[in-house]
Amino acid sequence: MASLSFTRIGGGHHQSPVADFAGSRRLAAPATARPGRVALRVFASESRGEPDLSVTVNGLNMPNPFVIASGPPGTNYTVMKRAFDEGWGAVIAKTVSLDAAKVINVTPRYARLRAGANGSAKGQIIGWENIELISDRPFETMLKEFEQLKEEYPDRILIASIMEEYNKAAWEEIIDRVEQTGIDAIEVNFSCPHGMPERKMGAAVGQDCALLEEVCGWINAKATVPVWAKMTPNITDITQPARVALRSGCEGVSAINTIMSVMGINLNTLRPEPCVEGYSTPGGYSSKAVHPIALGKVMSIAKMMKSEFNDKEYSLSGIGGVETGSDAAEFILLGANTVQVCTGVMMHGYGLVKKLCEELKDFMKMHNFSSIEDFRGVSLQYFTTHMDLVRRQQEAIQQRKAIKKGLQSDKDWTGDGFVKESESMVSN
Numbered sequence: 001m002a003s004l005s006f007t008r009i010g011g012g013h014h015q016s017p018v019a020d021f022a023g024s025r026r027l028a029a030p031a032t033a034r035p036g037r038v039a040l041r042v043f044a045s046e047s048r049g050e051p052d053l054s055v056t057v058n059g060l061n062m063p064n065p066f067v068i069a070s071g072p073p074g075t076n077y078t079v080m081k082r083a084f085d086e087g088w089g090a091v092i093a094k095t096v097s098l099d100a101a102k103v104i105n106v107t108p109r110y111a112r113l114r115a116g117a118n119g120s121a122k123g124q125i126i127g128w129e130n131i132e133l134i135s136d137r138p139f140e141t142m143l144k145e146f147e148q149l150k151e152e153y154p155d156r157i158l159i160a161s162i163m164e165e166y167n168k169a170a171w172e173e174i175i176d177r178v179e180q181t182g183i184d185a186i187e188v189n190f191s192c193p194h195g196m197p198e199r200k201m202g203a204a205v206g207q208d209c210a211l212l213e214e215v216c217g218w219i220n221a222k223a224t225v226p227v228w229a230k231m232t233p234n235i236t237d238i239t240q241p242a243r244v245a246l247r248s249g250c251e252g253v254s255a256i257n258t259i260m261s262v263m264g265i266n267l268n269t270l271r272p273e274p275c276v277e278g279y280s281t282p283g284g285y286s287s288k289a290v291h292p293i294a295l296g297k298v299m300s301i302a303k304m305m306k307s308e309f310n311d312k313e314y315s316l317s318g319i320g321g322v323e324t325g326s327d328a329a330e331f332i333l334l335g336a337n338t339v340q341v342c343t344g345v346m347m348h349g350y351g352l353v354k355k356l357c358e359e360l361k362d363f364m365k366m367h368n369f370s371s372i373e374d375f376r377g378v379s380l381q382y383f384t385t386h387m388d389l390v391r392r393q394q395e396a397i398q399q400r401k402a403i404k405k406g407l408q409s410d411k412d413w414t415g416d417g418f419v420k421e422s423e424s425m426v427s428n
């Protein structure tokens with residue numbers, strides 16, 4: 001359906017801002033973090049040998065920042081065990097609710113967008129739409145599996161993803177019961193865009209700051225483990241619910257969940273896809289195509305967190321279209337402590353984590369970074385307003401005029417090689 005080509009961004013080229021940036025993080029946050037929960041800390045390796053990928057986020061030690069995002073890769077005991085065995089830093093299970101009998105899935109529930117001529121079946125998958133709901137497996141079964149995993153992997157981080165209806169008692173019960181299994185943290189799904197909002201769940205809460213504040217209040221009064229709030233991108237300003245969640249006591253924010261989408265229309269049948277008995281419903285978009293959108297949302301949240309919250313107590317988890325170590329490095333450069341992967345695992349398998357770790361280490365070696373904290377948030381400072389870009393460019397042009405190098409403005413174009421000539425205006 002689409003023909004696209006991508007240019008990967010090379011690594012950054014300025015190392016000097018690293019120390020400045022780390023020193024400039026502000027320590028002004030609302031005093032809502034529970035005293036019982038441990039603050040964020042990241043281990044830096046002492047030697048300049050192999051880069052250290054380990055992170056400690058909200059007191060949770062992970063061998064690397066790569067986290068299985070809630071979804072099919074965290075459906076049951078077998079696949080979560082597999083994720084631990086392959087070396088994922090942490091696993092977030094598929095979202096659970098108290099009454100799985102109310103969750104009724106349909107098939108087909110996935111549709112894919114491929115790059116290449118007219119969506120050729122051979123083109124690389126770049127976009128993925130799903131109309132899958134949260135877990136339809138019995139809650140008690142999921143609880144038993146969490147318990148078993150924590151017994152077998154006591155040192156690994158297992159995070160329960162939860163969602164409930166607008167009912168305080170239900171939220172208190174689900175938190176109590178998942179915590180009894182020994183899980184290390186909770187991610188609250190305020191973000192599934194399809195199906196669940198019809199029951200005032202998921203994105204219906206994440207899109208309504210008043211509702212979100214009330215529900216986060218219930219959750220954080222009950223929870224004794226760290227709580228991450230998973231944000232929906234289907235909102236005008238994602239910093240608003242992120243701020244509300246953190247002010248209401250959540251220790252972390254995860255972003256993004258899927259983007260509301262319609263994958264396409266079959267031009268033979270005139271029916272939308274994925275097509276269930278001739279009909280469809282808008283679903284959630286993920287995979288490579290959403291990566292730039294996710295980076296934009298994470299950048300906005302990170303800027304807000306940097307200016308309003310204490311970086312040592314709050315965490316940010318970047319999600320969306322991660323398939324390479326470079327994709328992950330971008331989220332971390334914007335301030336993410338961890339990076340989650342869902343569709344990438346569905347396409348490439350659990351062994352993907354090894355490639356992600358190697359590629360992230362290669363990036364770190366290239367810049368002589370020894371720990372994740374060495375470069376976390378470093379690129380955030382290079383985002384500014386358009387007016388500031390104009391000012392900076394005018395200054396640069398003035399300087400170039402002074403040294404008479406390259407073209408000074410459009411009026412100097414000769415018409416031979418527009419791209420080269422326009423680039424000469426900014427690269428000299």
Ligand SMILES: Cc1cc2nc3c(=O)[nH]c(=O)nc-3n(C[C@H](O)[C@H](O)[C@H](O)COP(=O)(O)O)c2cc1C
Pocket residue numbers: 069070071072094095128130132133134135161189192230256257258285286287288290319320321322340341342343344
């Ligand atoms: C098939 C599918 C099912 C998903 N189910 C859940 C879910 O149960 N809970 C949740 O919080 N996110 C769910 N997600 C969203 C992912 O966790 C993730 O936020 C999103 O897909 C973007 O990341 P990605 O591009 O790495 O897939 C699901 C995504 C997909 C593709």
